Amino acid sequence: MNEHRARRGEASGALNTSTSRAAISGFCASLVGIGLARFAYTPLLPAIIDAHWFDASSAAYLGAANLAGYLAGALLARPLSRVVSVVGSIRSMMVMASMALMACAWPVSFSWFFFWRFVSGFAGGGLMVIAAPTILPHVPVARRGLVGGVIFMGIGAGIAASGTLIPLLLQQGLATTWLGLGALALALTVVAWRGWPSEHGVAPPDAPVTHARGPEPIALRALYIEYALNAAGLVPHMIFLVDFVAHGLGQGVQVGSEFWVLFGLGALVGPVLTGHLADRTGFGPALRLAYFIEAGAVVLPAFGLDGGWLMLSAVVVGAFTPGIVPLTLGRIHELVPHQPAAQKAAWGTATTSFAVLQAIAAYLMSCLFAHRGADYQAIFLIGTAALSLALALDLVVGVTVRGKR
Numbered sequence: 001m002n003e004h005r006a007r008r009g010e011a012s013g014a015l016n017t018s019t020s021r022a023a024i025s026g027f028c029a030s031l032v033g034i035g036l037a038r039f040a041y042t043p044l045l046p047a048i049i050d051a052h053w054f055d056a057s058s059a060a061y062l063g064a065a066n067l068a069g070y071l072a073g074a075l076l077a078r079p080l081s082r083v084v085s086v087v088g089s090i091r092s093m094m095v096m097a098s099m100a101l102m103a104c105a106w107p108v109s110f111s112w113f114f115f116w117r118f119v120s121g122f123a124g125g126g127l128m129v130i131a132a133p134t135i136l137p138h139v140p141v142a143r144r145g146l147v148g149g150v151i152f153m154g155i156g157a158g159i160a161a162s163g164t165l166i167p168l169l170l171q172q173g174l175a176t177t178w179l180g181l182g183a184l185a186l187a188l189t190v191v192a193w194r195g196w197p198s199e200h201g202v203a204p205p206d207a208p209v210t211h212a213r214g215p216e217p218i219a220l221r222a223l224y225i226e227y228a229l230n231a232a233g234l235v236p237h238m239i240f241l242v243d244f245v246a247h248g249l250g251q252g253v254q255v256g257s258e259f260w261v262l263f264g265l266g267a268l269v270g271p272v273l274t275g276h277l278a279d280r281t282g283f284g285p286a287l288r289l290a291y292f293i294e295a296g297a298v299v300l301p302a303f304g305l306d307g308g309w310l311m312l313s314a315v316v317v318g319a320f321t322p323g324i325v326p327l328t329l330g331r332i333h334e335l336v337p338h339q340p341a342a343q344k345a346a347w348g349t350a351t352t353s354f355a356v357l358q359a360i361a362a363y364l365m366s367c368l369f370a371h372r373g374a375d376y377q378a379i380f381l382i383g384t385a386a387l388s389l390a391l392a393l394d395l396v397v398g399v400t401v402r403g404k405r
Helices: 002-011 017-036 041-050 056-084 086-103 110-138 141-170 174-192 217-248 252-281 283-303 308-335 340-371 376-404
Strands: none
Touching: 017 086, 017 110, 017 141, 017 174, 041 056, 041 141, 041 174, 041 252, 056 086, 056 110, 056 340, 086 110, 086 174, 110 141, 110 308, 110 340, 141 174, 141 252, 141 308, 217 252, 217 283, 217 308, 217 340, 217 376, 252 283, 252 308, 283 308, 283 376, 308 340, 340 376
């Protein structure tokens, strides 16, 4: 009787206890590896400079160290997981991220800080590549969008915390703030420790016995490019939003920080909303809608709009910063059905493409911004163009693939 009920629940898309625990573990992994290890540095940057730990130029290089580590982690995570085991790699990277946050409480030297910022980025990139793909094959197809949203909601929780929790911790001192973040990351690591699914588990119950036709290579390759273009489209808000409000619109740093909180609130709910949308429409249509909405939100600051329009832009782009992740991962599962190894490889490639173009776009936009005298309009228009190109590419490839059938 119990077995019959379990199978009926799986067929209807219900989540069992082990799957729910795995989703919580995935949430903790994204919160530690991306939400804290990466995004916590942004609100800490002024405090680091004000405390004379490092000057402004050195602090910027320390931010770049995290991006470099993220790229390395994305590239090396899968090879390492073959040596250590997937679950062992996930646990190790969460511990690494926690240690890196704590180590930053002591500004021993630039090289010391650079090393630990690199380590935190490495752990984040690795967790992004292997954590969610370890969980989703065990989730009923009808619930993969929602569960993916819960997992990547951890990124949004970190962004939201960076605008709310860190200012409170800073009242106790910069070193105490780093230690507090490390302690939080370690606690989340403990919560996630036993929640990971078995690496030798059976295939998901709703997977058909017959083998599906291989994926359309052009669609998968196009998805890599679209995901990278999406990364470039997010850069203007991720780097320049606060400065645009504070200096471009002359509203001051305090108001700029408030817009970062709005960005974080959007990021907190974005993955769940996009995942729920994908469960209803499919991941392909949801991705196209996401590109369209993102492009419209990114272009709003280019028109010099403030007030409610700018608030809308901050919330929407904040929502899609982590919200695009479960959509892309889910789309990979659609294009490479019932092939966990191929899905993990494709997700690793997509994550790497995202990391590479994000770093390149951040550098080029910063150079353009410096050489054109704080031309915010050009920055936001470039971001809009990148997202529009991603949408156009997806539409063209969709027509091409359907035409071949």
